[in-house]
Each structure stands twice: as structure tokens, then as C-alpha cells.
Amino acid sequence: MLLTVAPPDNDVLWARALVTSYRKPGGRTDAAGSPALRGVSLGVADGEFLAVTGPRGSGKSTLLHCLSGQLVPDEGEVWFHSRPVHALPEAERERLRRERFGWIATEPHLVPELTARENVALPLLLSGVPRRAAKATALEWLDRLDAAAHADLRPDRLSQASRQRVAVARALVTRPSVLFADEPTAPLLYQTDRVQVLRTLVAVCRSSGIAVVMATSDEEVAEQADRTVALREGRRSGGESRRPAKPGAAVPASATTPLPKSADRCSASA
Numbered sequence: 001m002l003l004t005v006a007p008p009d010n011d012v013l014w015a016r017a018l019v020t021s022y023r024k025p026g027g028r029t030d031a032a033g034s035p036a037l038r039g040v041s042l043g044v045a046d047g048e049f050l051a052v053t054g055p056r057g058s059g060k061s062t063l064l065h066c067l068s069g070q071l072v073p074d075e076g077e078v079w080f081h082s083r084p085v086h087a088l089p090e091a092e093r094e095r096l097r098r099e100r101f102g103w104i105a106t107e108p109h110l111v112p113e114l115t116a117r118e119n120v121a122l123p124l125l126l127s128g129v130p131r132r133a134a135k136a137t138a139l140e141w142l143d144r145l146d147a148a149a150h151a152d153l154r155p156d157r158l159s160q161a162s163r164q165r166v167a168v169a170r171a172l173v174t175r176p177s178v179l180f181a182d183e184p185t186a187p188l189l190y191q192t193d194r195v196q197v198l199r200t201l202v203a204v205c206r207s208s209g210i211a212v213v214m215a216t217s218d219e220e221v222a223e224q225a226d227r228t229v230a231l232r233e234g235r236r237s238g239g240e241s242r243r244p245a246k247p248g249a250a251v252p253a254s255a256t257t258p259l260p261k262s263a264d265r266c267s268a269s270a
């Protein structure tokens with residue numbers, strides 16, 4: 001595969017001409033001959049909130065999987081700073097995902113036997129942080145997500161919105177450089193929950209300098225983003241739209257307080 005030069009300095013993440021097809025169990029390329037991505041290029045600036053929009057099946061999730069190194073594209077390149085994600089061995093991609101990327105799925109997928117605080121502490125424990133420090137940092141992140149009151153409850157005792165807040169705290173506890181979120185508010189029934197979870201997430205990422213790449217088909221969600229790129233049938237559709245910041249947007253005070261020292265990045269640098 002031809003490697004080009006690394007991306008511009010102000011882009012934390014950069015992708016060029018991504019093409020991806022899903023293969024059938026027999027190993028053959030999709031019989032319909034319809035790649036999920038057909039040449040998508042984009043860059044994500046440091047600390048930027050980028051929304052990826054498009055109808056169902058347009059390739060949003062596939063793009064996030066490629067950008068986060070979960071899926072290696074058939075063609076094209078993905079760079080994280082000066083590292084060619086598409087060309088890294090599986091073990092290095094996994095390490096990158098664990099240490100520099102956060103992931104929020106549509107469903108929270110919390111460990112049912114663990115409390116909210118233990119769920120959030122888990123990524124830190126797995127990267128070798130001592131238990132006490134990990135649990136203290138987990139509580140600080142739950143507090144920033146307005147979920148500290150639920151710290152000692154297991155997921156089955158939490159509302160859907162609270163579970164998603166815990167999942168957001170778990171994704172951010174390692175202070176990733178990029179947070180990927182795949183329709184994170186879609187399962188929340190109430191608009192007030194969707195708005196609050198999203199605003200808290202965005203405020204925390206902005207105050208911590210974490211870039212966000214969010215797949216969404218919800219226009220209200222996309223309106224919160226700094227920039228929106230649209231997909232249709234695996235291709236960029238139309239231009240991109242940039243929106244001015246909304247200084248008046250109400251966010252919980254806890255989401256914008258500076259991070260305590262113990263919440264500083266715990267993982268190794270890339």
C-alpha cells in the first residue's frame with residue numbers, strides 16, 4: 001500500500017480515500033458489490049467536535065470503525081498524528097485504541113456485576129493504575145458527568161440515561177485524544193436526557209481538549225458540532241458545514257471545572 005506523508009500538524013486524525021467492503025462468511029467480497037465506504041477523506045482537528053451524519057446504511061459506523069483502528073480499510077490511509085493506523089500491526093492498533101482513543105457505543109455495554117464506579121475504573125486498572133487511584137479518578141469522572149450519586153449502584157439499578165453517562169465517563173477516564181461516539185444518545189427516550197447527556201459530553205471534551213467524532217442521524221445532535229460532514233452510500237455528500245460556537249448553551253457546572261490532578265492522563269503517550 002502506498003504511504004503518503006503524515007497529516008497536517010493541526011489534524012489529530014486524518015483519513016484519505018477510505019474504501020471498505022464487508023465480506024461474507026465464505027470470505028468473498030459482498031456479492032452486491034457495494035462497499036460500505038467508497039473513497040472517504042477527512043481530517044479532525046485537535047479538540048474539534050466533528051459530527052458524521054447520513055441516513056441509515058450510509059457508512060457512518062464503518063467510517064468510525066476505520067478511523068479508530070477497529071477495522072483496516074481495503075484501500076486508503078488513516079493517520080493519528082504521525083502514526084499510520086492502517087499499517088500498524090493488530091497489537092499496536094489495540095494499544096492505540098486502549099490508550100489514545102475512547103469509544104461510546106449506542107448501547108452502554110457496562111459490566112453488570114460491577115458498580116458504576118468500578119465500571120469506570122476498569123480501563124485504568126487494565127492499564128496498571130493502582131486500584132485506589134483508579135477508583136478515585138473514576139469518581140471524579142462520574143462527578144464531571146453528573147453521575148457521582150450513582151457511583152455505588154450496579155447498571156441494573158440505573159436509568160438508561162445514567163448508564164450512558166457512566167459509559168461516557170468510562171470512555172473518558174483514560175483522557176483519550178479522540179472520543180468516538182456512535183449514535184450515543186439514540187437509545188435515550190426523553191429529549192431532555194438526550195440534550196443533557198450530549199451537552200455534558202461535549203462540555204467535558206471541550207474543557208479537556210478531547211476531539212470528538214460522532215456518528216449521528218439526529219439533526220439536533222449534529223447542531224452541537226463544530227463541523228458536520230455528511231455521508232451518502234459510502235461517499236461524502238455535499239460540502240461540510242461549520243457552525244459558530246454557542247456560548248449561551250447551558251451546561252452543568254461540573255462539566256466545565258478544570259480536571260483534578262489525579263485525573264491527568266494515566267496512559268502512555270503514542
Ligand SMILES: Nc1ncnc2c1ncn2[C@@H]1O[C@H](COP(=O)(O)OP(=O)(O)OP(=O)(O)O)[C@@H](O)[C@H]1O
Binds near residue numbers: 023054056059215217
Ligand atoms: N458487519 C457487517 N457485515 C456486512 N455488512 C455490513 C456490516 N456492517 C455494516 N454493513 C453494511 O455496510 C453499509 C454501511 O453500514 P454502516 O453501519 O456503516 O452505516 P450507518 O450509516 O452507520 O448505518 P446505521 O445508522 O444503520 O448504523 C450498509 O450497507 C450495511 O448494511
